[in-house]
Amino acid sequence: MTIELRRPVHDPIVLDDPERLSFRVDRRAYTDEDLAARELTRIFDRCWLYVGHESEVPAPGSYVARDVGGRPVVMARGSDGVIRVFANSCPHRGALVCSQPAGQVRSFRCPYHDWTFSNQGDLVGVPIPDGYGPGFRKADFGLARHQSDSYRGFVFVTFDPQQPRTLTEYLAGATEYLDLVDDQSAAGMEVIRGAQLHGAQANWKLMMENSVDIYHFRALHKRYVGYMESLGSVPPRRRGGFGRALGLGHGANELPPAAARPLAYWTPMFGPEVRPRIEATAARFVERFGPERAQRITGTNRALLIFPNLMIIDAIAITIRKIDPVGAGRMAITSVALAPRDEDPDIRELRKSHYLTFLGPAGFATPDDIEIIESCQRGYLNRAVRYSDLSRGMNKEVPETTDELPAREFWRQWDRLMHGDDGHHEPGRRAGAQGAGPR
Template sequence: MTTSVNGAEGNALDLVLPDRVHRDVYTDPTVFEMEMENIFMHTWVYVGHESEIARPGDYKTTEVGNKPVILSRDRDGAIHVLMNRCRHRGATVCQWPTGNATSFRCRFHGWTYDQAGRLTGVAYQEGYSGLDKSALSLESAPLVESYRGLVFASFDRDVPTLREHLGPALEFLDRFIDHIPGHGLRAAPQAQRLRYPANWKIQMENSLDGYHANFTHASFFSIMQARTAQPAQYVSAKRTSDSVALGNGHAMLDQRVAAGPALRRRLDTLPGAPAPGTDLDALFGVPDGEQLYAATPGPGFNLAIFPNLALVGIHLREIHPVSVDRTDVVLRPMLADGGPDPINRLRLRYHELFYGPSGFGQPDDLEMFDRIKEGNSAGTDPWIRLDRGLDREVTEADGSQRGDITDETPQRGQYRQWRALMAKQW
């Protein structure tokens, strides 16, 4: 199928309706290329946490959409997002995932760039006449901005400010950033990077899917039930938690009320968890040990920032589209900056319980992503239903939509933003 926004062969916008999406949004390479341009090159995209590049010269390689970039801190402390593409013949200039460097040297013919992307060295330069190095910097995102440590970039200057873009999600972003009493967040030195053979939007949707947990993750809940000797379910028929489409494609699952005690019981069963009756102030060497311990599972909600970031449990989840049917996901646990080691170790153990490579949860989701791809290759009905809870969701005074936690309210909000960006002529 050939698709274009306004082309004769098919209209990409017809693939996304208010209550359903066509399965081609997962499989059409033309739609994917349009997304990489219309969405990822024309809105704020999350690129990393400041603590990942804390010192001058620190860098990490990552992607904006499927384009390789370098997130770099120069010697003056300014942060840059540089296209990882040499201005000579286009090779990437940095291969390492992270590091500290005074320059990036292209291995092909040796052109060298500083941490701000300026071309500083050309091998055997006498072979060129009148080469203007100042015009051959690495291309860079014109807009790079942090919101309380979270770094976003836009390759389009003509976008709303970062604060306007994040606006509807700021309250919960702040709650996540502030969820550890007395401590800010710092990125764990290592992150998990996993790849699955299906479209990036499946992970985008799944980060806020409150309908699947009791089924996809049934084994997790039965094990937790056995470990804690308490009933363990994600949600029950009683409405105790909400899903919210916040606006601008951002959305959340708010399970703070229902999940709080269950998260605590899980925490208590971890290796290294304090025995009942332990003096937590003394154990952690702080005056508020109980509060610090209670915050270990995270703030109790899932928040997704369109298009490529989710804040889940204690981790920041980056979605990296590779191709129409291939996606990388980075799960980066966030630790208590300057916090006691026992707390940070427990945070990692808690994260691993569900999301680790041998955890009980993430592998279940990846299996479902495979099944979505396999199943959608069959049948005559091309539609993916996203209408659950449509008639019971409530539009709040601030314009957000609120539904039951099992409703597809978040996904409808995500696709509204998808449609708005895909419809624009840039």
């Protein structure tokens, strides 16, 4: 058990000094259980949180059940075609009404007392109803419904009844990157069936930082760099690209041109047999969007952080990664792959293969990342070093992908919310927090 040194509550966690080009984070933020508990109420109870993709509930009655912000919820498409997000808890005595991760039903049944709910959340059946008085009304006991909305197929929920922003307002500059994802298919995008569920013995924020940290790529992922080179492909360069702060904690890194994109950017690692089809797809994007927009969609690798806990890695495959805290020193990770609905079957298999090869729990990259963030978490036990430094790139007008601008944007929003900022105003620009790159 970690014993934390208690410091005054006014002692800051984030030390942001643009004049001195210094940005430091007290390592208590990764180890203190009191802070971890406060994150649930000040961040996860207040933000818009990612639930899932509309394609996961394609037909009336289809549903997925998962934890969001520490709360069990059900995302279901009702018989009326509307997607809703419910508390996965019976209003009678609290048991889960849905114990399977996904499926299709006409109704949900609580296994405790057989209370039954429609797939729209209404209470429709109560055994032995004469045990209740004349004031009992089924309409008062439907599944609790959470406020939810979607943008380009990505469904979010908020547990804050006073949420000051619409989803689109909350997403701020991240909408541009979600557009780039969804525009990859005129037929729509879909989550490939099957999720990867794993975790790490480290604080959840370490994985958020790691996921937008390109600085580590060649140092930590030497095996994958060698693998790419052995197949005739060029791994990401140490320099180049740009980072952007997208507002409200969101950030992105972008690497043009792409090293490999099964969507429309061929490299030798994909094999010569699929080259004509990939190049034909690239030509269709130019016809549909024009050369500049087509290059923006298909010719760059991107890592998008949506505050607080969603990563979309749009590179050799599209990975949606939800990272949930489990106390100060543990996290749960849920990853799925996204792809065009109308994708060529051979290209789909290629995409799935590279998704697993690089970003799968047993792939080239993810085990490296988990091992290193767990190493950081263990290193924090030596409290002689109090701060971690995230100041790289503060001296640049246009930070590169190897700089730490997206991580600083994340931490500035974390700091605002943990200090009780109600989020009603758009934070002003600070030196070193500028955005960059094409729109």
